[in-house]
Amino acid sequence: MSDRFLVTYHVRAGADTIAARAQAIAVEQSVEMPLDAIEAPEILRDIVGHVADIADLGGGVFAVRIALATATIGGDAAQLLNMLFGNTSLHDDVVLADVEIPPELAASFGGPRHGITGLRRRVAADGRALTCSALKPQGLPAERLAALAVRFADGGVDFIKDDHGLANQAYSPFAARVRACATALRGRKTRYVPSLSGSLDAMRAQLLLAREEGIDTVLVAPLLAGFSTVQALVAGFPDTAFLAHPSLGGASRVAPELLIGKLFRLLGADAVIFPTHGGRFGYTPETCRRLAETARGDLLGLRPALPVPAGGMVLSRVPEILDFYGLDTMLLIGGSLLAARERLTAETAAFTSRVAAHRYR
Amino acid sequence: MSDRFLVTYHVRAGADTIAARAQAIAVEQSVEMPLDAIEAPEILRDIVGHVADIADLGGGVFAVRIALATATIGGDAAQLLNMLFGNTSLHDDVVLADVEIPPELAASFGGPRHGITGLRRRVAADGRALTCSALKPQGLPAERLAALAVRFADGGVDFIKDDHGLANQAYSPFAARVRACATALRGRKTRYVPSLSGSLDAMRAQLLLAREEGIDTVLVAPLLAGFSTVQALVAGFPDTAFLAHPSLGGASRVAPELLIGKLFRLLGADAVIFPTHGGRFGYTPETCRRLAETARGDLLGLRPALPVPAGGMVLSRVPEILDFYGLDTMLLIGGSLLAARERLTAETAAFTSRVAAHRYR
Numbered sequence: 001m002s003d004r005f006l007v008t009y010h011v012r013a014g015a016d017t018i019a020a021r022a023q024a025i026a027v028e029q030s031v032e033m034p035l036d037a038i039e040a041p042e043i044l045r046d047i048v049g050h051v052a053d054i055a056d057l058g059g060g061v062f063a064v065r066i067a068l069a070t071a072t073i074g075g076d077a078a079q080l081l082n083m084l085f086g087n088t089s090l091h092d093d094v095v096l097a098d099v100e101i102p103p104e105l106a107a108s109f110g111g112p113r114h115g116i117t118g119l120r121r122r123v124a125a126d127g128r129a130l131t132c133s134a135l136k137p138q139g140l141p142a143e144r145l146a147a148l149a150v151r152f153a154d155g156g157v158d159f160i161k162d163d164h165g166l167a168n169q170a171y172s173p174f175a176a177r178v179r180a181c182a183t184a185l186r187g188r189k190t191r192y193v194p195s196l197s198g199s200l201d202a203m204r205a206q207l208l209l210a211r212e213e214g215i216d217t218v219l220v221a222p223l224l225a226g227f228s229t230v231q232a233l234v235a236g237f238p239d240t241a242f243l244a245h246p247s248l249g250g251a252s253r254v255a256p257e258l259l260i261g262k263l264f265r266l267l268g269a270d271a272v273i274f275p276t277h278g279g280r281f282g283y284t285p286e287t288c289r290r291l292a293e294t295a296r297g298d299l300l301g302l303r304p305a306l307p308v309p310a311g312g313m314v315l316s317r318v319p320e321i322l323d324f325y326g327l328d329t330m331l332l333i334g335g336s337l338l339a340a341r342e343r344l345t346a347e348t349a350a351f352t353s354r355v356a357a358h359r360y361r
Numbered sequence: 362m363s364d365r366f367l368v369t370y371h372v373r374a375g376a377d378t379i380a381a382r383a384q385a386i387a388v389e390q391s392v393e394m395p396l397d398a399i400e401a402p403e404i405l406r407d408i409v410g411h412v413a414d415i416a417d418l419g420g421g422v423f424a425v426r427i428a429l430a431t432a433t434i435g436g437d438a439a440q441l442l443n444m445l446f447g448n449t450s451l452h453d454d455v456v457l458a459d460v461e462i463p464p465e466l467a468a469s470f471g472g473p474r475h476g477i478t479g480l481r482r483r484v485a486a487d488g489r490a491l492t493c494s495a496l497k498p499q500g501l502p503a504e505r506l507a508a509l510a511v512r513f514a515d516g517g518v519d520f521i522k523d524d525h526g527l528a529n530q531a532y533s534p535f536a537a538r539v540r541a542c543a544t545a546l547r548g549r550k551t552r553y554v555p556s557l558s559g560s561l562d563a564m565r566a567q568l569l570l571a572r573e574e575g576i577d578t579v580l581v582a583p584l585l586a587g588f589s590t591v592q593a594l595v596a597g598f599p600d601t602a603f604l605a606h607p608s609l610g611g612a613s614r615v616a617p618e619l620l621i622g623k624l625f626r627l628l629g630a631d632a633v634i635f636p637t638h639g640g641r642f643g644y645t646p647e648t649c650r651r652l653a654e655t656a657r658g659d660l661l662g663l664r665p666a667l668p669v670p671a672g673g674m675v676l677s678r679v680p681e682i683l684d685f686y687g688l689d690t691m692l693l694i695g696g697s698l699l700a701a702r703e704r705l706t707a708e709t710a711a712f713t714s715r716v717a718a719h720r721y722r
Contacts, residue, residue: 028641031498032524033696038498040505047500072499074530076559078585086525086585086608087672090642137392137399138433139408144401163393164447169435198437199593200561224439224447226587232560247447253611280389281451311448335394 004067005105006052007084008098010255011062022051022064025094028087030068047072063097070102077109077227077267089253096254101266103300111302112270113234114241116328119270119306122216122241123158123189128356129322131156132193132308133348134334135181136163142172146180148344152337153190155348159330160185160192161219164245167197174206182213193243195219200229207237217241222264223248234268243308244269256287261294264305271306271330276321279312285324292325308332315351322358331355365428366466367413368445369459371616372423383412383425386455389448391429408433424458431463438470438588438628450614457615462627464661472663473631474595475602477689480631480667483577483602484519484550489717490683492517493554493669494709495695496542497524503533507541509705513698514551516709520691521546522580523556525606535567543574554604556580561590568598578602583625584609595629604669605630617648622655625666632667632691637682640673646685653686669693676712683719692716 007029013021026049027035038044052065073080085096112118120126133152135145145166152160160181168174174194181192194210196203196218203225210218218240222230224247234242244264249256256274264272272295275281277288288309296304309321310332321331333351340347368390374382387410388396399405413426434441446457473479481487494513496506506527513521521542529535535555542553555571557564557579564586571579579601583591585608595603605625610617617635625633633656636642638649649670657665670682671693682692694712701708 024641030526031500032526033497034700037696037700037702039702040498040501043498043500047498069500071530071532072526074528074558076528076563078582079528079558082526082528082558082582082585082608086582087636087642089609089611090607090636092643136394137401137404137408139392139404139430140401165391165393165433165443167435167437167440167443169432171432197435197440197443197589199587199589201593202437202589221439221443221447224443224587224589226560226585226590228558228560228563228585229587229590232562246451247443248450250450250611250614253614275448275451280385281448282453335398339395339398341398341400 003046003070005070005102006065006067006100009064009066009088010057010095010097011064012060012093013062015056018054018062022054022066025064025088026051026066029066029083030072032087070105073105075108077231080105081227085254096258098255098258099262101262101300106266106300106302109231109266110234110268111265112268112305113238114270115303116296116306118241122191125158128358129327130158130306130330131352131355132159132161132330132332133157133337134161134163134332135166136334136338138163138165138169139171142176142180145172145177146184149181149192150184151345152348153185153188154345156352157190157348159217160190161243162193162195163334164195164219164221164247166195175209178210178213178215182215186214191217193217193219196225200232203229203233204236207233207240211240217243219243219245221245221247222267227267230267241270242268243271243273245273246275256283257290257294261291262299265295265299265302269305271308273308273310273332275311276309276313278317281311292329296328304328306330315347315354318351318354319358322355323361327360364407364431366431366463367426367428367461370425370427370449371418371456371458372425373421373454374423376417379415379423383415383427386425386449387412387427390427390444391433393448431466434466436469438592441466442588446615457619459616459619460623462623462661467627467661467663470592470627471595471629472626473629473666474599475631476664477657477667479602483552486519489719490688491519491667491691492713492716493520493522493691493693494518494698495522495524495693496527497695497699499524499526499530500532503537503541506533506538507545510542510553511545512706513709514546514549515706517713518551518709520552520554520578522554522604524695525556525580525582525608527556528558536570539571539574539576543576547575552578554578554580557586561593564590564594565597568594568601572601578604580604580606582606582608583628588628591628602631603629604632604634606634607636617644618651618655622652623660626656626660626663630666632669634669634671634693636672637670637674639678642672653690657689665689667691671695676708676715679712679715680719683716684722688721
């Protein structure tokens with residue numbers, strides 16, 4: 001068993017203060033008390049975090065690596081987040097940059113249950129990137145969302161997810177929405193991906209209802225739901241694939257490649273949605289590339305998770321985005337297909353055929 | 362019913378770009394799609410967020426108020442957070458500054474079930490501030506934590522909370538810890554406040570076990586647990602009082618007075634722990650004062666929540682802190698009492714008697 005695992009923080013500090021600041025983080029993220037008040041030598045030896053090394057990244061920022069005790073996690077996903085960044089998230093001179101996940105944690109969390117292979121199998125798509133769009137705007141009744149889903153499906157899209165704003169509102173309650181969309185798409189290859197909301201109890205009831213309707217893939221936002229909630233759902237519904245949404249991701253304080261690429265995958269997300277470069281959000285190409293590689297690269301034997309670039313994508317960028325991310329990717333275009341209005345199916349067909357025909361550089 | 366409620370964002374922008382940026386946030390936090398792609402006029406009228414006003418705060422920062430549709434929340438706490446800051450949290454030019462909570466949301470969430478009065482009644486303390494300390498370091502076995510609790514209780518402290526790092530680790534599992542501490546404090550006025558962790562299922566089992574042991578107050582970290590989890594616990598255990606911990610609060614992106622003072626209270630936290638000025642964290646005195654006033658001031662008929670300043674407090678600061686926060690406050694001193702080691706009970710007694718004897722300016 002790994003007694004320790006390394007956590008990397010990027011810390012703004014002076015060259016004369018960084019050693020003390022690093023030591024303070026090591027204490028804050030482990031025992032949170034003065035070390036000279038600790039009477040038990042085994043706690044100082046086995047539990048207190050210690051500074052492994054400090055590297056000057058230039059520009060007043062240092063990479064601090066801290067070795068935390070694996071025993072402090074206790075196998076719970078929210079507690080992992082607590083030990084990584086709980087109190088330190090309240091300090092605005094620190095970004096949580098990376099974690100070397102201990103193998104036994106990877107084994108106990110389990111990561112994606114379906115991953116890229118399982119998502120491809122659902123829609124019988126090999127040798128090309130996958131495609132996705134989104135049902136919106138919220139406010140539409142269930143039947144109109146279902147009608148929209150049919151038009152996307154007619155255009156050949158693989159997955160149609162609920163907009164992450166669709167919860168259990170009066171205008172399209174989860175049950176009515178899922179029944180309407182599942183009925184409308186029955187017998188088709190296209191998968192409808194409803195968004196879970198509410199407590200673990202509510203989400204479980206939603207998953208049972210979705211399963212009755214033949215749905216095998218759902219959307220969840222781990223930072224809204226709570227990491228332990230997602231951990232429980234993934235373990236409790238092993239036949240269901242999970243797409244993770246980055247809502248409330250507060251990108252500037254936790255490195256996106258860590259949060260979305262690594263931690264969401266560890267939790268069991270089979271696909272991870274993130275705002276790609278050049279869209280409405282500020283992630284750089286380098287961040288996006290690292291995020292995608294982290295999601296699907298080697299990680300302690302966990303299944304690869306499918307990167308899903310999104311957030312203001314348009315049809316004209318499909319070739320560029322495919323060359324950037326490669327084959328094991330799912331492109332998500334929502335608003336810009338909807339903007340075609342009466343031409344939505346044709347625009348969706350242009351999207352899906354462009355993805356299918358793309359020749360990778 | 363209030364169709365709309367106002368959300369305030371602080372946005373870094375130029376005078377020439379702020380109008381467009383504000384409009385983009387209004388769309389992102391409601392329908393998240395191009396408005397000209399929306400075919401239904403009732404969505405444009407009833408669901409799309411609109412910019413209410415923009416005020417120049419100076420220094421390149423603007424206060425943008427956006428009117429969101431109350432119907433988009435659907436009564437779920439995590440969905441409230443999603444609509445307030447879901448995707449916009451991914452933009453690092455925006456801080457979520459404030460929300461005018463609609464009365465029907467306050468009524469349906471319910472806020473604190475016990476509040477300041479209920480916490481005072483638990484420990485029969487009137488006319489003075491309350492006192493609190495913390496069991497740590499993690500790594501100690503249950504019996505040693507219980508022995509520590511007895512020494513704090515001998516010093517007369519009102520509440521003894523688990524360190525928020527105490528979860529369900531092998532070295533002091535929740536059940537063993539709670540039984541040991543509850544047994545050790547049985548018959549005393551001092552309340553032991555265990556920290557909940559894991560999924561909603563796990564937390565419910567922990568609450569049932571705690572209740573069997575006579576415990577009536579618990580600790581929970583809403584950002585780790587998920588807002589909907591806390592909402593379900595508060596509704597399901599109306600006799601239990603909840604202390605909220607700010608772990609993972611990412612203070613620089615959500616105004617602390619909003620997140621901890623207002624939203625945690627709305628969720629039902631009876632007391633809210635926060636890092637006070639002059640300690641290990643960077644909140645200013647003005648932020649702390651506003652946070653405390655938001656937690657216990659008038660808010661749509663909700664019971665007041667007790668402000669619990671913490672985070673590096675020391676005995677010598679007690680008079681200053683009491684004058685700053687006033688009577689309806691609970692002081693939380695952890696590490697600095699533990700640093701007294703063999704004099705822990707005497708130091709705790711000095712703390713509690715100083716609080717009891719304080720004459721407010």
